[in-house]
Amino acid sequence: MLGSCVLQLPLRQPAAVAKQATALQNLSGGRFVLGVGVGSHETEYAQAGVDFHRRGQLMDEGIAAMGRAWASVDEPPLPYRQEPSSPRVPLWIGGSSPAARRRAAAVGDGWIPLFVTADDYEQAVSALRRETEEAGRDPDAVEPGVVLFARVGPEDEAPAQGAQWLSSMYGVPAKAFDRYLVAGESETCAAALGRYVEAGARHILVMVAGVGAVQHFGLVRSAFMARAAAVPAGVTG
Numbered sequence: 368m369l370g371s372c373v374l375q376l377p378l379r380q381p382a383a384v385a386k387q388a389t390a391l392q393n394l395s396g397g398r399f400v401l402g403v404g405v406g407s408h409e410t411e412y413a414q415a416g417v418d419f420h421r422r423g424q425l426m427d428e429g430i431a432a433m434g435r436a437w438a439s440v441d442e443p444p445l446p447y448r449q450e451p452s453s454p455r456v457p458l459w460i461g462g463s464s465p466a467a468r469r470r471a472a473a474v475g476d477g478w479i480p481l482f483v484t485a486d487d488y489e490q491a492v493s494a495l496r497r498e499t500e501e502a503g504r505d506p507d508a509v510e511p512g513v514v515l516f517a518r519v520g521p522e523d524e525a526p527a528q529g530a531q532w533l534s535s536m537y538g539v540p541a542k543a544f545d546r547y548l549v550a551g552e553s554e555t556c557a558a559a560l561g562r563y564v565e566a567g568a569r570h571i572l573v574m575v576a577g578v579g580a581v582q583h584f585g586l587v588r589s590a591f592m593a594r595a596a597a598v599p600a601g602v603t604g
């Protein structure tokens with residue numbers, strides 16, 4: 368699977384995003400997923416000349432505009448028809464807020480929050496299914512995902528190292544990541560990921576909090592797959 372996690376749609380022209388997503392969908396053989404969100408940094412909007420306080424409205428308008436662009440393949444010729452064409456590209460809605468979750472329930476194919484604990488995530492997934500049904504859709508129509516930060520290393524060093532790396536990247540205090548960073552030996556990280564699976568996650572997107580991302584990810588993946596393989600047949604969770 369290939370995807371964006373996540374693109375801030377209100378900062379871009381929806382028609383251009385739809386065409387770019389279509390190109391990636393065709394090049395990837397139908398494996399592309401378009402992750403979109405509104406972001407939370409007002410200065411980004413100021414630099415782009417976009418009203419930060421209209422970001423939710425612009426997001427909804429942008430999703431609708433992309434839908435029209437993709438639907439044009441089945442409609443009569445329009446003044447401008449998107450070429451190349453593709454079926455509708457799957458949309459994953461990013462964001463941990465109730466508004467982002469409700470948007471995913473209404474129009475999304477997946478929901479990918481960030482900065483959420485496993486306990487809070489389990490409650491949010493239940494709310495997502497309820498809100499999806501209230502929107503007139505199959506309650507399982509939206510794929511629950513989650514974005515997690517991970518740092519592999521010694522138990523007494525990895526948490527602080529990962530938090531400091533994220534602090535330098537995002538420009539916020541390291542302590543802001545204490546509750547959300549998965550850190551420690553690879554088995555510890557795999558167990559933490561497993562708690563999100565038990566809470567309802569079908570997709571886990573791992574962002575490595577440090578250099579050597581491929582190596583870190585490989586260690587986490589191996590431990591996670593070994594953990595999954597150890598679950599007896601017929602046992603879930």
